[in-house]
Amino acid sequence: MRNQRAFDELRPIKYELNYLVNPQGSVFIQCGNTKVICTAMIEDKVPYFLKGKGTGWLSCEYSMIPGSTKSRKVRDISRGKIDGRNQEIQRLIGRSLRASLDLKKIADKTIWIDCDVISADGGTRTASINGAYIALYLAIDKALKEGIIEENPIKSSIAAISVGIVNGKKLLDLDYKEDFSADVDLNLVMNNKLEIIEIQGTSENEPMDKRDLYDLIDLAEKGIKEIFKNREEVLTKREKIVLSSDNKNKILEIKDILRGLPVDLLSKSQVGLGDMEVEENFESLEENAQIKAQEIKKRVDLSVIADDTGLFVEALNGEPGVHSARYAGEHDDAANRRKLLESMKEKENRKAYFKTVISYIEKSGKEHLFQGICQGEIIREERGENGFGYDSLFLPKGFNKTFAEMTEEDKNKISHRSKALEEFRKFLEEKHS
Template identity: 60%
Template sequence: MMRNDRQNDEMRPTSVLVDTLEHPDGSVLIQCGKTKVLCTAMIENKVPFFLKGKKTGWLASEYAMLPASTATRKVRDAARGKIDGRSQEIQRLIGRSLRQAIDLTKIGERTIWIDCDVISADGGTRTTSINGAYIALKLAIDKYMKNGLIKEDPIKNQIAALSVGMVGGTKLVDLSYREDSRADVDLNLVFNDRFEIIEIQGTSEGNPFTVEQLNDLIKLAKPSFEEIFALQRRATAKHSKKELTTLVLSTDNSHKVKEIKDLLGDLNIDIKTKSDVLDAPLDVEETADTLEGNATLKTKALRDKTDEAVFADDTGLFVNSLGGEPGVHSARYAEAYDHDDAMNRKKLLERLGDATDRSAYFKTVISYIDKHGKEHLFEGICEGDIATEAHGEHGFGYDSLFIPKGMDKTFAELTESEKNAISHRGRALEKFKAFLMEQ
């Protein structure tokens, strides 16, 4: 089975709109495909009776599907006189999951109420609710901290959820209702941003599935979890970010500069290139035998010329059957044609010939030196295969030869947003962005 609208390991397009309501301490409208959920967080100055005098708070949740959220009108719980069993199970899951995100001893004797109301349902309502509920929770906590009502940040980690399953023997990520209704295996995963398991809900509708298949499904979902965590950070950034100094990037490569500015564009920082701040050219000989070493050489050389915080990246393509070539020499692979993308690609294809093992990975390392002179490193990796010939007009370098794992297109055939969501540089920059937001 192959999806028509997305790859099997690709989640549905997801967007969020924060501060959608006036009264809650935190609110977000989250949409995943055709599923839409309104999530709110409200904090009240009391706790359940069993916690009175215990110097700790509580978090509880409620979940409901609005009558028009499905094709057939869903009767309200109030009209039936009791909570629907499915709704009760889901709201307990949301509460258990969100309590893993927060140290309740740091909020005082207060209760945080999380409400998730499904406006439109097309599969994944519980996972979408958890993803939006974390954002609402973070917004509410940020508001209380800004007003001095909570002194110490109680958020311990991010929480995200995603459905995975098997339909007709094919492993899929983020099932729509049509897929979920036909699934042989149906799982809901809840992880924190350290990729520790919060909860796994799963069942086999047909034949039992193996531990190996379970592990494969979890591995398949990991890139999508990274996307969700990045989306959550972006959604809460304007509430939590601090003023940052200018950051100087140690490159003038227009393609690379655009990618980096696109990926960091929602932060309140001013990214300049080295030619923007230096009076004379700065050429650094990349003599290290690792990406980390070369990236650090560039940041140190630039830092010697400016008092601003600086960062640089070094990227390499590592082809397994060639012993890791071109690796750190990727930009200079065809030595006689320094930094000639076409000649580099030609040499790579010639070296590979008709090899059957064409597996490879891109790796990016970002070196950052802050205004205090402290060094930091961030890494991103994207696995894939080398095509037998170039395809696509976008990107640069080896993009037209590299097919990311799980896809049937090269980087050069993807849109910028598609590439940035899965690329090595995108993953390294998301880690860098998360670090900057916490400073």
């Protein structure tokens, strides 16, 4: 009998997401000493009986490696046929996962689930179902981002757990010793509405009373609720980042560049700081970006980013530089452009560059800086209706269109801000990998 766990206590569950490189979804799941590698891969075909039916399919294979048990487990290929227990379990996993999908949304595609048990200590089938769902979730998420499928086919999440009666006591999540000596052994699969998808169970000795069955279902439900909660934390572990701005265009641009990362971008208004203004009176973009981020960070227990941008003109000794937004005295884009053209009237050297600096403060308080530069020149008269600031006067190097003549998409591919954000993205990718 268990010594360290209460009768209604799960074994510790650990997940390692994206465990393998090649599958679209993979996870290493550990429940106590039971360990399973689960993968999900999407194939661009369906079984012959579904061809032309406008639907997809999900199939599963389950196996235990030779060293997963105390006595060597013979491989199916050596036996010349699939082990009956393996076949039963892989069918259970397949049925359970298909219950979570709208197969019409993956028309003409098959999702292959593979569950390989590397250490067996009871509950391998339920651990496989729980791990396989996560692998499926990751594969679908990747396929949606890559355009392999258009709609999310997952209609509900599922989870599974074992319960049983051992020496007259009802227990949750049986390990091998408990399972081996159980009077009643039951496996349940439920969806996130706590509706039962499948029950597998048997009374090994004496027949079971119906009241015991209801008690075991209630016990299983408690465990499955915990699994859902734990899984939600694993799959939605997203970083919230506050931007020190309410500029809608800037927010959309940053969101677009950070798309696909486990981060949520919030405007300062979304955290109740819409009226907050920070005086940018330093002589460098770095200091201005840092002070804005630091002032926001004092008020929120979240990550923060702030940026500052300037136009640096070589013939004007770097002006307007850090004072670009108020070059003409007020924050007036048209007045700033007029002053710049007047200052450049007699200048033959038209070289200039835009520079953006991003200050990022992690939730922990650690600070980082990222920068992006776009080289170009100042033309002699305004061109283009798009953009803002000095965009209609800035011709990026190697292009025949000003920023104001480019589409937002084309500008974002080469702009100073997008370059700084790409550096920021690389940092976040490493951080969240």
